[in-house]
Amino acid sequence: MNKNWRYSVLGAGALMLLVFGSTMYLLTKRQDAMLRQQEYDQASAVFDVIIIARTWNSRFGGVYVEKKPGLVSSPYLAHPDIRTAAGKAYTLKTPATMTREMSEISHARDGVSFRITSRKPFNPDNAPDPWEDESLTAFERGEKERTTVATRGGKRVFRLMKPLHIDATCLPCHAVQGYKLGEVRGGISVDLPFDEHWELLRKNALYMAGLALLLTALFAGTLYAVIWTLLEKLSRQNALLSDLNHTKDRFLGMAAHDLRNPLAVIYGIAKVLKEDSAGKPHAGLADIVVASAQRMLGLITDLLDVSKINAGRLDLKIADVCVPAFVAEAVHAQTFLAEPKGIAVAADIAPGVGNAAFDPDRMRQVLDNLISNALKFSNPGTRVTVGARRDGPELRLWVQDEGIGISDEDLPKLFGEFSKTRSAPTAGEPSHGLGLAITKRLVELHGGRIEVASLPGKGTCFTVILPQ
Ligand code: HEC
Incomplete structure (x- = not known):
């Protein structure tokens, strides 16, 4: 039996692994892209809500809240506090302060945080981190948004950042810094926890790799079994055929052998008869018998030779x-x-x-x-x-x-x-x-x-x- 077929099965298996593997890889990539899109959509929604709240606040040039004990006034405003005739105290909440405080609430609720930053901040705490700084530069060149996955405090976060542009409502407070309408004032970056998704992706990739291996093994195993069974059948069939062939050769040999002796006798006697009948009316008949017997002997001798050669007995x-x-x-x-x-x-x-x-x-x-x-x-x-x-x-x-x-x-x-x-x-x-x-x-x-x-x-x- 030809052993090379095993290599062919191995080759087919390798090819299948390649096919399954790359399919799984593409599926994993696609899933990754889908999860990122999901994160992006969520971060975008958060950003929009912040912008809406900020716009509301900015329209009023900031919003006054009652200054309860412990509430600190903004150190970045010349006159943050007012007092009513009745003696109640109020302090101004700028859009920036509101954004920061909203982020604190959001982070405590579900881990989503956001940050307002600028390259020319009033508040040094609002200075951008390296990625934010890079993004701000990109926004100044006209880019609309940026995303990344980063590690913060040992956890993975999905980050989305979009620019904040100066509009008419900002100028009363920010014109002093020399900003004009439409200019990039800074930006807001939204951070979503990404660890869960990341873990999901990792598990999925492992699962896919396992599946590819399993499918390949199943495929190669089945192929192996099918070919093996067929070859087994074939070899049994071959053995049967070769048996039959041997039987045929043996039969041929036996038949020829058993025919030869009586024929030799006929031939011998015919020759004697031929000599005896010389000159008699039936002399021709004896001639025919001798010639026929001779021809048959020749054929039988040849048949015996063939059977001997085929049987390897010569x-x-x-x-x-x-x-x-x-x-x-x-x-x-x-x-x-x-x-x-x-x-x-x-x-x-x-x-x-x-x-x-x-x-x-x-x-x-x-x-x-x-x-x-x-x-x-x-x-x-x-x-x-x-x-x-x-x-x-x-x-x-x-x-x-x-x-x-x-x-x-x-x-x-x-x-x-x-x-x-x-x-x-x-x-x-x-x-x-x-x-x-x-x-x-x-x-x-x-x-x-x-x-x-x-x-x-x-x-x-x-x-x-x-x-x-
Ligand atoms: C009522 C005044 C006021 C208005 C209106 C206002 N801001 Fe501000 N803004 C501030 C103050 C004060 C700070 C810094 C204080 C802080 O961080 O608490 C600040 C901070 C910022 C920052 C963070 C960087 C920094 O300078 O610390 C950005 C960005 C910003 N504002 C953008 C805007 C935009 C855009 C508008 C218009 C939509 C706007 N602001 C409207 C007063 C205002």
């Missing part, structure tokens, strides 16, 4: 063989087949071929097969050449004919079991299509290979290449 008996003698013998054996067809068979052995290591019986089977094939597809008056030569570390045995050749279409099918090409033998010789398949497997068992080159109409050359 053992080679490698020997040190004298190549020129070996080739000459093969050529000589085939001449009795070639002569009746008027075809010449010749050996062409390069000098210095010498000895080589291979199984002489099996290689002889290979050569016989190739030569008889060449004869089958050759016309009278042509020649078949069987050659041998050395090529570096290889021994090359070749069989060249001047026959009808093999078409390009047929070349790839040539070595398949039971494959038949479209060209017919020149004298109608029988062929069951196993010969070349066996030839190829025998050469491969020797660690070699077989090559074929053909020109239709000109001839074919098979080359067996054996490493030495």
